[in-house]
Amino acid sequence: MARKFYAIIDVGSNTMRLVIYLRDKGGRLREVENVKAVARLRNHLTKDGLLSTEGLQTLLTTLKSFKEVAESYTLEEMVCVATATIRQAGNQEEIITQVSKHTGFDMRILSDHEEAYYGYLAVVNSTPVTEGITVDIGGGSTEVTYFKDRELIESYSFPFGALTLKQDFFKNELPTENEFAALRRYLLDQFKSLPWLQKKDIPLIGIGGGARNLVQIDQNLKEYPLAGLHQYKMKDSDLAFIKNYLFTLPMKKLQKVEGLSKDRADIILPATEVFHSLYDTMQASGFILSRKGLRDGVFFEQLTKDMGTSVFPNVLEESIQELINDYDLNVKQIQHVQHLAHQLFSQLHEKGLGSLKNSDWQEVKRASYVFNLGDYIDSEASAQHTFYLLANRTIDGLMHMERLRMALMASYKNKTIFKQFLQPYKKWFLKDEQKKLRLLGSLLKFCYSLDSTRRQTIQSLELTKEGHDLHITCHCSGEWMPEEYQAEKQKKHLEKSLKKTIELSFVENKK
Incomplete structure (x- = not known):
């Protein structure tokens, strides 16, 4: 092609x-x-x-x-x-x-409305946010939009950008305390002029180079272990800390800050104040970076001109389809394993085993699409490749923590390897969350073993509780010996997570 x-x-x-x-x-x-x-x-x-x-x-x-x-x-x-x-x-x-x-x-x-619209379009087509305010600071203008249920409600272009703010408020390369305070007062007044920016308690999504540099600085200061900038989230305290940290530095040191482009050193302070002032005006729930911006929005419009809408129906589904295409995943097998996993999950949930919640199923389903995709590179080190690829690849529609959770489940091999992958992020999870992820990963691994030959031999599962033990009956069509061998081998991971002994039996489906 x-x-x-x-x-x-x-x-x-x-x-x-x-x-x-x-x-x-x-x-x-x-x-x-x-x-x-x-x-x-x-x-x-x-x-x-x-x-x-x-x-x-x-x-x-x-x-x-x-x-x-x-x-x-x-x-x-x-x-x-x-x-x-x-x-x-x-x-x-x-x-x-x-x-x-x-x-x-x-x-x-582009008109100011078009510039704002393309920023909005890029955000709703590449993040999971359904309601938010976008801000894109250029050199000479700042575009803001408000969207709800992924539909554009309001947009506005302020006639100031990082360069013009620097020219208008700073006499020298760097501001004095009074100049910086004057800039903040001006920005707060500007943002208060739009009623739809007030007290929103929704995410503020930053677009463009200033936002990108801000996130890079934050990640470097925190020695952030995950790769990727897109959909990274910061809090009010993070924005305030970085603003105050940058303000204390002379220009020579500012130009050497890790994550800050040297050519943006003289305009990063006005850009950072725009984000912080807008965050405070909104009383935002968080600051999220979108690496996709105006350029992507222009092409999203081009790509969807025959669809009747420029907004993709489901961002995450599009991303998962991209992974399926990139790693040549077997869709028929995925769908069958999902069917078995849903049966097993539902029956465990009904019996009150594993402290499962309905929301856990969505995570299992998501991870089932990409379980052991590292096979594409090397079957012997499949788990390692799976975890690395998923944890370090931007997946539109998944925030960083969601992506990490998916990587831990989809790469599940055993408790030792799981702990090894988890180590850099251990402080991010409570012990109960770690146990839950292990359980969901072992459930997925077990269900994939039930279709080890990709023939969909195991048609359905039936779970019964017998005292302290569990009994899983696998209803089959055709020869099930390879699946039985793999299932007996892999059930131990599920047993350890559930703290139950599992008996397996394979019977011919009478239907």
């Missing part, structure tokens, strides 16, 4: 980017190239509101460079969009003409 590449150029007020995507078998876009240029076009707007000759030259030189990179791919589509600085420039028609003349790009200037 021919590989299909798509490209987007995002002309921002602070940075310009070229991103190349590869469309995978499932139709999703995977980033394969990301080229950034710190053009700071905002600094080239004259007092009359025109992009200066020097600014136009910077824009054209950067676009020509991007064009050269893009030409090394056979592209299905190339999109070039511009935001606040070009939108606010009085000579935008001349800019569009010059860009077309020198590069051949048909540059589209």
Whole structure:
């Protein structure tokens, strides 16, 4: 199958980017190239509101460079969009003409509503959040949206960004205490002007480079053991700590902070204050990073134009389908194991065994899709590969803790290996939670052993309690000897978790 590449150029007020995507078998876009240029076009707007000759030259030189990179791919589509600085420039028609003349790009200037909308679209199509407020700080504008039940309710573009706030409030590279306090008062007044931002108690979702740097700093300070930035969650105290920590540093030290891009060192403080002031205005329930932003939103709209809606029905289902495609997983086997696992889970639940809750089933079902996907790499070290791949791969629709829980269940091999995988995250779980994860992992492992030959021989399960022991009757169609061998071998993990002896019997299904 021919590989299909798509490209987007995002002309921002602070940075310009070229991103190349590869469309995978499932139709999703995977980033394969990301080229950034710190053009700071905002600094080239004259007092009359025109992009200066020097600014136009910077824009054209950067676009020509991007064009050269893009030409090394056979592209299905190339999109070039511009935001606040070009939108606010009085000579935008001349800019569009010059860009077309020198590069051949048909540059589209996004309205403030479009810019906000694409940020919202990226968030609802790549996170599990159903109600939240998004904030995207650019160099020259800040877009906020409010969505509920994944539908856009409100959007607004504030005429300030990280660069303009720095220019308007700081005399030097770094602010004094008074300047920083004045900035906070201004931002609180601005955010209070929108009634729909008040006292929401819902997540604040940050988009863009400032939010990304903030999360990277937090992860480095905490020596965070999980990989990935997307869907990472911070609290109010985390935001306040980082803001105060950065404020104490001179520029030379600020430029060396782990996780902070050197080219953002002089604008990270205004960006951080925007997040913190908005968080306080909302009385948010948490700060979540979305690595997907405007560029992704533009392509989500393109990809879904034949669907009648730009919002994917289920973010997590899309991600799981992506994993199934990537690791060539056996869908027929997955569905059959889910059927057996649900029967066993339900009967354990009915008998009050294992302290199971209805919500636990959703986690088991989720992990059943990807159980031992590490087989794809190496069957001998399948558990290790499974855990590493799931714990360190961004899965849209799963917060970091949910992803870790899924990785622990889907990679379950035995108690020793489970403890080994859990070790860096041990403090994240109560002892009862650890026991529950072990039980759910061993249940899944046992049910997969009941379809070890992928023939769906075991049709159904019947659980009975006999004194302190459990008896599982497996109703079969066809020869069950390989499944019996594997089940007898694997039941010990379930026995240890339940603290029960399990007797197995295999009978021919009379139906």
